[in-house]
Amino acid sequence: MTKPRAGQGEANEPQDDALVQRTLQGDQQAFEMLVRRYERLVFRIAGGFLRQRQDVEDVAQEAFLKAFQALARFRPGAPFAPWIAQIATRLCYDRLRARRGREVDWEDLSAAEQQSARSMAGSASPEVAAANRDLADRLLTNLSPKDRRVLVLQDVLGYTAAEAAQILGCTALAVRVRIHRARRAMEQAAERLLAGMEGTE
Amino acid sequence: MNSCDAVGKRIAELVRLSQAEIPGWVRDHVAACRECRGRLAAARLVRAVVESGAEEVEPPAGFAHRVAVSVFHQATTRRTEAELWRPAWGLVPAFGAVVVALLIMFQGSLTPEPTGMFLTEGLSSGEHLVLGSSAPNLDMVLSAVLEGDGK
Numbered sequence: 001m002t003k004p005r006a007g008q009g010e011a012n013e014p015q016d017d018a019l020v021q022r023t024l025q026g027d028q029q030a031f032e033m034l035v036r037r038y039e040r041l042v043f044r045i046a047g048g049f050l051r052q053r054q055d056v057e058d059v060a061q062e063a064f065l066k067a068f069q070a071l072a073r074f075r076p077g078a079p080f081a082p083w084i085a086q087i088a089t090r091l092c093y094d095r096l097r098a099r100r101g102r103e104v105d106w107e108d109l110s111a112a113e114q115q116s117a118r119s120m121a122g123s124a125s126p127e128v129a130a131a132n133r134d135l136a137d138r139l140l141t142n143l144s145p146k147d148r149r150v151l152v153l154q155d156v157l158g159y160t161a162a163e164a165a166q167i168l169g170c171t172a173l174a175v176r177v178r179i180h181r182a183r184r185a186m187e188q189a190a191e192r193l194l195a196g197m198e199g200t201e
Numbered sequence: 202m203n204s205c206d207a208v209g210k211r212i213a214e215l216v217r218l219s220q221a222e223i224p225g226w227v228r229d230h231v232a233a234c235r236e237c238r239g240r241l242a243a244a245r246l247v248r249a250v251v252e253s254g255a256e257e258v259e260p261p262a263g264f265a266h267r268v269a270v271s272v273f274h275q276a277t278t279r280r281t282e283a284e285l286w287r288p289a290w291g292l293v294p295a296f297g298a299v300v301v302a303l304l305i306m307f308q309g310s311l312t313p314e315p316t317g318m319f320l321t322e323g324l325s326s327g328e329h330l331v332l333g334s335s336a337p338n339l340d341m342v343l344s345a346v347l348e349g350d351g352k
Binding site: 026028029031032033035036039040042043044046047053056057060061064065068117120121122135136139140151155156183186187188190191193194195 | 266
């Protein structure tokens with residue numbers, strides 16, 4: 001699990017601040033450069049929360065649109081990465097809130113997802129497949145959007161509690177409390193699901 | 202510490218191990234203990250779920266250009282619309298004053314004048330009877346009371 005990183009660009013490339021200023025003056029190419037610099041970060045964050053490629057792309061586009069609209073309020077000298085990460089995370093959170101799922105049972109899974117669950121639960125290194133992602137999505141939707149947000153930032157995207165707290169606008173302690181709760185909730189959901197698997201075998 | 206507790210404490214470490222790497226005593230215990238088997242399987246599933254979320258989603262080619270064009274187009278459109286409406290906003294106070302004046306002018310005509318007529322339509326027959334009868338004569342009431350010895 002690698003943390004998404006995005007930097008200030010190479011030495012000969014303009015700094016983020018300069019690109020922000022040029023964008024505010026109407027320079028489209030400067031904004032394009034800014035998007036290119038942070039698109040991987042935004043896609044990685046959105047991809048951690050949302051499993052449908054189209055959703056990920058929609059959120060990424062919306063995140064840059066929102067960033068553009070709020071660019072005049074961006075504090076000069078502040079790092080751009082946490083700011084855009086915060087925007088993207090908030091957008092993902094809004095989507096998760098809108099589509100919270102119900103608890104998933106073994107019978108709800110497709111044959112491919114059941115196969116995936118069997119291999120994930122039995123093997124230490126399962127192969128990644130579309131069914132794995134679908135299954136992951138089903139299990140993650142059991143979590144409250146707030147718990148999921150913390151779990152994804154820390155366990156999926158590899159942010160530390162302090163970094164996650166900066167993105168979420170809360171304390172690191174609050175993040176630690178929530179991540180503990182989220183992990184426990186996931187384990188309980190998985191235990192319940194696998195109890196259904198044992199019942200059918 | 203019993204075996205279940207020992208497995209529980211090492212669960213985060215155990216999920217990273219392949220079946221062959223798991224210590225023999227854990228394997229034996231898990232094979233016999235349904236609860237620990239379930240916990241270990243669930244922990245592995247959660248780890249796999251979390252890892253499958255870490256799968257890289259690459260931005261499509263030309264994404265940055267498309268976004269920049271779209272964002273600047275929207276900004277330009279919004280600016281044009283704002284400029285179009287700016288003179289109209291100046292007329293808002295005048296429009297408001299006209300609306301208020303019209304309201305004051307027509308307010309009198311909207312209130313119905315009193316007709317002096319009492320409409321009996323829609324009254325029940327009991328109400329007709331009460332409203333149609335004349336008021337009791339006080340002298341007749343008094344004489345009736347006196348003639349009846351106050352009864």
